[in-house]
Amino acid sequence: MIGLTVESTKFSPKSPKPFTLNPVSSSFIPFLLAPLHHDKYLSLATTNLTFTFILSIFGSSLGPGGLDLSQAFFKSILNAAPPSPTKRHNKISVVGAGNVGMAIAQTILTQDLTDELVLIDAIPDKLRGEMLDLQHAAAFLPRTKIQASTDYSITVGSDLCIVTAGARQINGESRLNLLQRNVALFQKIIPPLVKHSPDCVLLIVSNPVDILTYVAWKISGFPSNRVIGSGTNLDSSRFRFLIADHLDVNAQDVQAFIVGEHGDSSVALWSSISVGGVPVLSFLEKQQIAYEKEMLENIHKAVVDSAYEVISLKGYTSWAIGYSVANLARTILRDQRKIHPVSVLAKGFYDIDGGEVFLSLPAQLGRGGVLGVTNVHMTEEETQRLRDSATTILEVQNQLGI
Numbered sequence: 001m002i003g004l005t006v007e008s009t010k011f012s013p014k015s016p017k018p019f020t021l022n023p024v025s026s027s028f029i030p031f032l033l034a035p036l037h038h039d040k041y042l043s044l045a046t047t048n049l050t051f052t053f054i055l056s057i058f059g060s061s062l063g064p065g066g067l068d069l070s071q072a073f074f075k076s077i078l079n080a081a082p083p084s085p086t087k088r089h090n091k092i093s094v095v096g097a098g099n100v101g102m103a104i105a106q107t108i109l110t111q112d113l114t115d116e117l118v119l120i121d122a123i124p125d126k127l128r129g130e131m132l133d134l135q136h137a138a139a140f141l142p143r144t145k146i147q148a149s150t151d152y153s154i155t156v157g158s159d160l161c162i163v164t165a166g167a168r169q170i171n172g173e174s175r176l177n178l179l180q181r182n183v184a185l186f187q188k189i190i191p192p193l194v195k196h197s198p199d200c201v202l203l204i205v206s207n208p209v210d211i212l213t214y215v216a217w218k219i220s221g222f223p224s225n226r227v228i229g230s231g232t233n234l235d236s237s238r239f240r241f242l243i244a245d246h247l248d249v250n251a252q253d254v255q256a257f258i259v260g261e262h263g264d265s266s267v268a269l270w271s272s273i274s275v276g277g278v279p280v281l282s283f284l285e286k287q288q289i290a291y292e293k294e295m296l297e298n299i300h301k302a303v304v305d306s307a308y309e310v311i312s313l314k315g316y317t318s319w320a321i322g323y324s325v326a327n328l329a330r331t332i333l334r335d336q337r338k339i340h341p342v343s344v345l346a347k348g349f350y351d352i353d354g355g356e357v358f359l360s361l362p363a364q365l366g367r368g369g370v371l372g373v374t375n376v377h378m379t380e381e382e383t384q385r386l387r388d389s390a391t392t393i394l395e396v397q398n399q400l401g402i
Contacts, residue, residue, distance in 0.1 A: 089115050092159065093154075093155040096121060097126060110142075118147045124150055183400060194221070201227075230325055234321055257272065260359050260360060261359055265388065335366045337366045339374055342363055349373055
């Protein structure tokens, strides 16, 4: 099925006679396909233009007049029953078709994490281009329905809504002013997502992720377990990589967490690091192997600075966060109940009682979102640093007046 919804359509002078059609009947599809294949016929100058481009890989509409050829190609077996009603149909919506959003979408597709993927963005030209680019790879990807629109109604029935959209900082703009513009943007994004998918899990990736996860929670009215920030899941991956590199082991054998703010005040939990089940620091102490605390601090600093380094070299980060978020999507949608350091409502944990604040703690995730927060061991110093990180976030958050 190929469907096209056109609202307030404006054609160039060279185009056929202008018309408005919503929805498009099958008899007009042959006529509409020609303008879509010839960009000169279609003008996207109208500001209130809304397009919904849908290419379904599930069905076929390649026959004359848009007829469904599936009945001609396939015949039902005798005594066939409809599909089981208990079978889950997963749907993921990604808001923001920028570098991060598209890296997430591409990783979700290649890892076969959903039956249906929806892209939402405010720029129709770029959005359609990104959608087509993914659709053209259909022969190389798992079978997935890919849709894109500027209209949030296309997200209806989503199981997971991933928000990557965010305002870019203007030269000389204060962090607080940028944050206020992002809050205004979220006030436009979150309500329609909630309206069309009231049972979804919201996964916030936009930065500053901890504060914007709090903002999304407040705007959505969702229970706190269904609003999650990507938090330090990627920071912890970088941490594990650097430790593995120092010890010359596989990063998957390293258990290590960065908690707190996704930013400069994050906390490395050195006391709970283990490699192959062996606690690293206690092992070094028992073996009387000397190590310098400065070396540990340098590894943590490298974690904090790594994103800045990537940005300075290529202009943005995308692939690592794409894999990180896809990793979270897999755990949530497949109810894997794995533990991830993600941004959650931290009030009441580790004596954080100064206010409602979201920051990263090791949390068990599943189909219902956050299933619980693990009681990971922390030293007094680590606990105090975590509280300080919470204070840092709250100081900024309180200025928003939400």
